[in-house]
Amino acid sequence: xxxxxxxxxxxxxxxxxxxxxxxxxxxxxxxxxxxxxxxxxxxxxxxxxxxxxxxxxxxxxxxxxxxxxxxxxxxxxxxxxxxxxxxxxxxxxxxxxxxxxxxxxxxxxxxxxxxxxxxxxxxxxxxxxxxxxxxxxxxxxxxx
Amino acid sequence: xxxxxxxxxxxxxxxxxxxxxxxxxxxxxxxxxxxxxxxxxxxxxxxxxxxxxxxxxxxxxxxxxxxxxxxxxxxxxxxxxxxxxxxxxxxxxxxxxxxxxxxxxxxxxxxxxxxxxxxxxxx
Numbered sequence: 001x002x003x004x005x006x007x008x009x010x011x012x013x014x015x016x017x018x019x020x021x022x023x024x025x026x027x028x029x030x031x032x033x034x035x036x037x038x039x040x041x042x043x044x045x046x047x048x049x050x051x052x053x054x055x056x057x058x059x060x061x062x063x064x065x066x067x068x069x070x071x072x073x074x075x076x077x078x079x080x081x082x083x084x085x086x087x088x089x090x091x092x093x094x095x096x097x098x099x100x101x102x103x104x105x106x107x108x109x110x111x112x113x114x115x116x117x118x119x120x121x122x123x124x125x126x127x128x129x130x131x132x133x134x135x136x137x138x139x140x141x142x143x144x
Numbered sequence: 145x146x147x148x149x150x151x152x153x154x155x156x157x158x159x160x161x162x163x164x165x166x167x168x169x170x171x172x173x174x175x176x177x178x179x180x181x182x183x184x185x186x187x188x189x190x191x192x193x194x195x196x197x198x199x200x201x202x203x204x205x206x207x208x209x210x211x212x213x214x215x216x217x218x219x220x221x222x223x224x225x226x227x228x229x230x231x232x233x234x235x236x237x238x239x240x241x242x243x244x245x246x247x248x249x250x251x252x253x254x255x256x257x258x259x260x261x262x263x264x265x266x267x
Contacts, residue, residue, distance in 0.1 A: 007230040014228065031225055038218040045211070045254050051198060051261045055191045062189055078173055081165065088158050095155060135173065142176035 023114055026121060030087050033080035040077045075139050082131045090124045150220060157217040164210040171197075198261040211254040219243040 007013045015028050050061040093099050094117065101116035170178060172188045187193060197203045223243045227236050 007228055010229055014225075031221075034218070034221050035225070038222055041214055041218060042250070045250055049253065049257045051194070052257055054264075055195060058194060059191050062191075078169065081169060085162060085166070089162070092155055092158060134177075138173065138176050 022118075023121060026087060026125075030084060030091070033084040036080045037077065037084060040080075071139070075136070078135050078139070079132055082135065083128050086124050086128045086131070090120055093120070154217060154220050157213040160213045161210070161217055164206055164213065167206065168210060195261070195264070198258070199265065201262070204258050204262040207258045208255050211258070212251055215247045215251055215254075219247045 014031060047061055047065075050057045090099075099117055099120045100113040101111075103113075104111075198207075220243070223239055226239050231239070
């Protein structure tokens with residue numbers, strides 16, 4: 001088991017995070033969307049399992065979910081997927097040491113990898129927003 | 145070392161999911177856009193289309209691959225979040241084992257469904 005530092009703040013340790021900035025909230029949202037997608041995915045495994053009982057069972061399951069409440073819920077899952085995917089690509093790039101700049105001497109004006117990486121985070125959020133608009137149009141206006 | 149290896153697989157599974165779930169989400173939710181490009185339809189959850197896809201070898205294989213990678217990625221992420229709450233070592237081990245057992249059970253169930261529906265010819 002790997003060594004972990006004690007998290008005295010509990011849930012607030014990753015939800016709030018004190019004086020951290022934008023990046024900290026992106027991190028918390030990544031986890032929340034991940035948990036939401038996981039919850040949906042576990043339910044999805046059993047819903048798609050109704051295919052085992054034939055087309056009638058599948059149609060019955062689809063009729064049950066065919067209402068505005070589930071439509072909005074489905075859209076929220078889609079938003080969570082878009083955010084988690086785009087932010088996840090950014091995190092993989094950071095994990096590989098890409099787009100965080102090169103280390104240098106601490107000379108004024110001070111900079112660090114988080115500040116150098118900030119435009120990438122903003123760019124990822126812009127891409128997510130464009131995809132959300134695209135998906136929203138498809139979900140609520142284009143698909144009959 | 146074990147955690148580093150699991151973390152590596154967590155990232156690798158994320159890349160695989162990006163392609164597999166991107167394909168799945170595109171087909172299921174971007175019907176209008178795909179139809180305009182001649183690549184899909186606007187009724188992906190219609191019974192006939194669902195069973196036609198399920199009985200296609202390519203889709204059966206991608207469903208099982210997506211099931212496995214998504215279960216590993218999701219449950220490992222879930223375990224990591226819980227373990228960061230400074231739980232006792234024994235509780236962390238118990239959560240790890242529970243996630244492993246649940247992951248294997250769900251993978252077996254999902255694979256069974258995918259294979260059985262694939263074999264339902266003429267439905």
